[in-house]
Amino acid sequence: MNKTSITFLGAARTVTGSKTLVQHGGVRLLVDCGLFQGLKDLRLLNWSALPVHPKDIDAAVLTHAHIDHSGYIPLLVKNGFSGTVHATQGTCDLCEILLPDSGFLHERDADFANRYKFSKHTPALPLYTQEDAKKSLEQFRPWQMHTYENILPNIKIGFRPAGHILGAASALVEIGEEKNYKKKILFSGDIGRFDDPVMVNPYPGGRVDVLVVESTYGGRSHNGTSAEDIMAETISTTSGRGGSIIIPSFAVGRAQLLMYFLMKLKDEKIIPDIPVFLDSPMAIDASELFRRNSELHHLSADEAKRVCAVAKYVHSAEESKALNTNSMPKIIISASGMATGGRILHHLKHYIDDERNTIMFAGYQAEGTRGAKILAGAKSVKIHGRNIVVRAQILNLDMLSAHGDEDGIIRWLKTFDNPPKITFINHGEEDASTALGERIKNDLGWKCHIPKYLEKIVV
Numbered sequence: 001m002n003k004t005s006i007t008f009l010g011a012a013r014t015v016t017g018s019k020t021l022v023q024h025g026g027v028r029l030l031v032d033c034g035l036f037q038g039l040k041d042l043r044l045l046n047w048s049a050l051p052v053h054p055k056d057i058d059a060a061v062l063t064h065a066h067i068d069h070s071g072y073i074p075l076l077v078k079n080g081f082s083g084t085v086h087a088t089q090g091t092c093d094l095c096e097i098l099l100p101d102s103g104f105l106h107e108r109d110a111d112f113a114n115r116y117k118f119s120k121h122t123p124a125l126p127l128y129t130q131e132d133a134k135k136s137l138e139q140f141r142p143w144q145m146h147t148y149e150n151i152l153p154n155i156k157i158g159f160r161p162a163g164h165i166l167g168a169a170s171a172l173v174e175i176g177e178e179k180n181y182k183k184k185i186l187f188s189g190d191i192g193r194f195d196d197p198v199m200v201n202p203y204p205g206g207r208v209d210v211l212v213v214e215s216t217y218g219g220r221s222h223n224g225t226s227a228e229d230i231m232a233e234t235i236s237t238t239s240g241r242g243g244s245i246i247i248p249s250f251a252v253g254r255a256q257l258l259m260y261f262l263m264k265l266k267d268e269k270i271i272p273d274i275p276v277f278l279d280s281p282m283a284i285d286a287s288e289l290f291r292r293n294s295e296l297h298h299l300s301a302d303e304a305k306r307v308c309a310v311a312k313y314v315h316s317a318e319e320s321k322a323l324n325t326n327s328m329p330k331i332i333i334s335a336s337g338m339a340t341g342g343r344i345l346h347h348l349k350h351y352i353d354d355e356r357n358t359i360m361f362a363g364y365q366a367e368g369t370r371g372a373k374i375l376a377g378a379k380s381v382k383i384h385g386r387n388i389v390v391r392a393q394i395l396n397l398d399m400l401s402a403h404g405d406e407d408g409i410i411r412w413l414k415t416f417d418n419p420p421k422i423t424f425i426n427h428g429e430e431d432a433s434t435a436l437g438e439r440i441k442n443d444l445g446w447k448c449h450i451p452k453y454l455e456k457i458v459v
């Protein structure tokens with residue numbers, strides 16, 4: 001039998017840039033195709049050539065639509081990849097929203113750099129454009145969960161629900177001669193939380209030979225604290241002192257979960273009935289997808305409709321700016337979730353220097369992002385070239401994360417029928433991956449390895 005190798009082209013000892021190359025008998029399959037985000041050194045990696053030419057990759061598989069897993073697809077296609085992108089229906093639907101938006105942001109950044117001469121390159125070029133992203137969508141093939149099919153010689157794939165966000169899956173890659181699949185490699189993707197109010201539980205692991213598991217929350221626990229209780233307390237006290245609550249939120253998944261909690265808190269009259277605005281075109285699109293497809297989560301169609309009705313959708317940039325012209329207490333949910341760009345920036349500029357207000361982050365803030373700096377207690381924050389003093393109350397609803405914590409991952413690993421021959425730990429900062437590795441060795445006795453960037457391993 002031919003040798004099989006796995007090469008880690010991203011998300012190795014860091015949380016972004018997920019890209020793993022599986023090679024077997026001259027066939028190359030790329031599992032996830034994400035952008036690096038956060039620290040500048042990481043972002044620069046988006047510009048360096050892959051060690052394999054995109055035209056030599058035969059197919060791509062996406063576990064889910066988050067940009068750190070899908071955002072490199074338009075560039076891969078632009079640089080010559082002509083194969084199929086395999087992903088669940090939900091992931092395909094979300095990529096239709098997220099990838100063109102990502103292209104739009106790259107174009108806008110390049111414009112901005114050109115206008116203010118930020119870049120060493122003249123003219124500064126976008127990594128890819130909105131048009132590139134739209135074109136790449138033509139290569140997507142939607143899959144149903146739990147279907148398994150040959151996509152390349154001796155390579156069969158299939159998807160299983162992972163919770164996390166709409167359409168998120170673990171991807172199973174089976175390798176071997178026809179009708180005799182000998183090696184099962186499971187890519188966890190991002191593992192969601194068990195018993196989430198909205199998303200389904202991660203599907204049991206079954207029997208696999210090689211596992212690649214994420215470790216975003218390795219060494220950490222979401223604790224028993226309930227997001228709902230903290231939201232209730234924070235919203236009541238903030239609005240009580242005449243302030244507003246500004247929530248930088250990931251547009252997909254998190255925004256809908258926040259709206260779910262707000263609906264419950266309002267229904268039960270635990271928080272005052274102050275207006276809620278969903279101010280992100282992408283979060284609005286994602287919410288509509290969520291409302292229309294009740295098979296993607298476990299709320300009823302009626303509940304999903306009520307969740308979306310809790311917020312007023314803010315479509316245009318003018319409406320968005322108008323939100324800041326009155327000082328009535330309000331809740332604004334806007335993107336991006338780590339305050340790295342998007343409409344949230346002008347809300348932060350307006351609200352962060354007033355101690356009556358609260359900035360409520362809604363999950364993981366990657367190193368180097370504006371969100372991480374504010375959470376770390378920065379006295380001032382630079383937005384659109386201006387330094388603004390931080391006076392608002394700052395908190396993070398860390399427990400709202402769409403990722404399972406360490407206990408959650410271990411709970412998922414206990415659903416496997418057998419210890420994999422080897423477990424690779426990726427998608428985590430180095431200390432998180434190390435902590436999860438120790439826990440796996442101690443609790444389960446499994447053999448683990450934390451791959452380095454570009455490390456290639458025969459499995």
Ligand SMILES: [Zn+2]
Nearest residue numbers: 064066164190
């Ligand atoms: Zn994700």
